[in-house]
Amino acid sequence: MGFLLSASLPVFSADALPDPVRFTVSMELGDVGQAESWLDAGLPPDFMGSRIGSGLMIGAWEGKPDLMRLFLSRGADINKLNANGESAIALAAWRGNLATVKWLLERGARINAPARQWSALHYAVFAGHAEVADFLIDQGADINAQSTNGSSVLMMAVYEGHQPLVRKLIEKGADRTPKNDWGDGALEWAMRQDRLELARMVSNPEEFNIAVSQPKEKWGAPVRSMRSSKELEELLNMREKLVERNMTTDVIDKRIATERVRIVRAEMDRPMPARAVTMEITASRKKPQQQSATIVVDEKGKNKAAGFKAPPATYFGTPKMPIRAPVRNY
Numbered sequence: 001m002g003f004l005l006s007a008s009l010p011v012f013s014a015d016a017l018p019d020p021v022r023f024t025v026s027m028e029l030g031d032v033g034q035a036e037s038w039l040d041a042g043l044p045p046d047f048m049g050s051r052i053g054s055g056l057m058i059g060a061w062e063g064k065p066d067l068m069r070l071f072l073s074r075g076a077d078i079n080k081l082n083a084n085g086e087s088a089i090a091l092a093a094w095r096g097n098l099a100t101v102k103w104l105l106e107r108g109a110r111i112n113a114p115a116r117q118w119s120a121l122h123y124a125v126f127a128g129h130a131e132v133a134d135f136l137i138d139q140g141a142d143i144n145a146q147s148t149n150g151s152s153v154l155m156m157a158v159y160e161g162h163q164p165l166v167r168k169l170i171e172k173g174a175d176r177t178p179k180n181d182w183g184d185g186a187l188e189w190a191m192r193q194d195r196l197e198l199a200r201m202v203s204n205p206e207e208f209n210i211a212v213s214q215p216k217e218k219w220g221a222p223v224r225s226m227r228s229s230k231e232l233e234e235l236l237n238m239r240e241k242l243v244e245r246n247m248t249t250d251v252i253d254k255r256i257a258t259e260r261v262r263i264v265r266a267e268m269d270r271p272m273p274a275r276a277v278t279m280e281i282t283a284s285r286k287k288p289q290q291q292s293a294t295i296v297v298d299e300k301g302k303n304k305a306a307g308f309k310a311p312p313a314t315y316f317g318t319p320k321m322p323i324r325a326p327v328r329n330y
Contacts, residue, residue: 016041024049027058028254032066045076051258052091053082060088060104062254063097068104078109085117085148093120093136094261096129105139112142119145119153125165126156133165143174150180158186158198166201176202187211192219232259 018026018038026034027049035055039045046054052061056076059067068088072078081087089109092100101120105111113119121141124132137143146152154174157165170176179185184192190199191211200208235256242249 017043020048020050023047023055024051024058027055027067028052028062028258029251030062030064030067032070035067035070039070039074045071045074046080048082051255051262053086054080054088056080057082057086057088057091060092060097060100061095061258063092063095063100065100065103068100072107078104078107081117085113086123087113087120090118090120090123093129093132094123094127095257096124096127096132098129098132098135101132101135111136111139112145116146116148116150118147121145121153122147122151122156125153125162125169126160128160128162128165130162130165130168134168137168137172143169143172144178146178147180149182150178151184152178152180152186154178154202155180155184155186155189158189158195158202159193161193161195161198163198163201166198170201188219193222229259229263232256232263235259 016038023038028051046056048054049058052058054076055071056068056078057080059065059071079087087109089101089104089111090113092104111120113122119142121133121136121143122145124136143153147156151159152175154166154169154176155178157169176186179188186202187199187207190196190202191214194216196212199211203211235252239249239252239256242252
């Protein structure tokens with residue numbers, strides 16, 4: 001016995017819908033027609049691609065209003081977050097797409113992220129997009145928002161050395177005292193990068209004088225570059241070949257930018273290491289070779305002790321009693 005299918009109900013095979021990689025590549029190219037066909041075939045409006053996120057997010061990242069308009073009209077959530085906790089407006093702010101930021105706000109995008117999440121202002125300031133940052137601040141963005149690891153917006157400006165943005169945030173009343181889960185604040189980051197003018201701006205005179213009197217080693221080595229990835233290296237090699245052949249690099253440049261964002265996010269959100277709290281050194285005048293030391297650390301709120309043999313007593317001098325000395329963990 002056969003079955004008749006109603007002509008009014010189109011039937012699509014699973015092959016009609018894309019996988020995350022194919023979806024992302026097509027959306028990055030701005031193929032609105034293909035997006036419409038997939039949506040007509042039953043693709044969820046918040047379908048997540050292999051990079052960046054949903055079609056609306058890709059449109060925000062690429063600055064493609066037609067793509068954003070299509071997905072929004074089909075029910076996409078304008079405030080949905082991708083796997084990294086990023087919204088469409090945050091992605092637009094990172095790329096410095098002011099027109100896109102305005103477009104999203106006009107249609108209901110939340111200007112502030114949930115607590116302890118990367119906000120649009122975090123991204124605009126980190127990337128140095130002063131015009132976008134000014135607009136977001138004027139529209140009510142929280143200048144004291146904290147990221148997933150507790151880093152403030154002001155800390156992002158200091159980290160990247162954006163002095164005008166540091167000044168702007170301070171003028172707007174940004175709190176200069178927060179510290180992230182690593183125990184670092186704006187002053188620590190400024191000193192680590194040897195940016196004394198920024199250090200002066202984010203501290204009071206007494207704090208600044210104390211900071212500059214400390215040995216440089218106290219602040220640790222500056223971290224100004226992120227680890228590369230195999231994909232980024234491959235993309236850069238492909239770009240070199242395109243340049244050699246006098247071919248356009250527009251598409252691959254966007255993929256390179258996307259991969260760099262992924263690397264930066266992974267670095268900024270790396271797990272907090274065990275933090276040393278104190279070092280306890282014990283010694284006996286009668287048995288100088290049996291000196292020992294214990295580092296007491298705090299790892300995710302739990303104290304642990306790691307014991308090890310200390311150098312000979314002559315290295316530290318022979319103490320009359322156990323020494324309790326603070327240890328800094330960078």
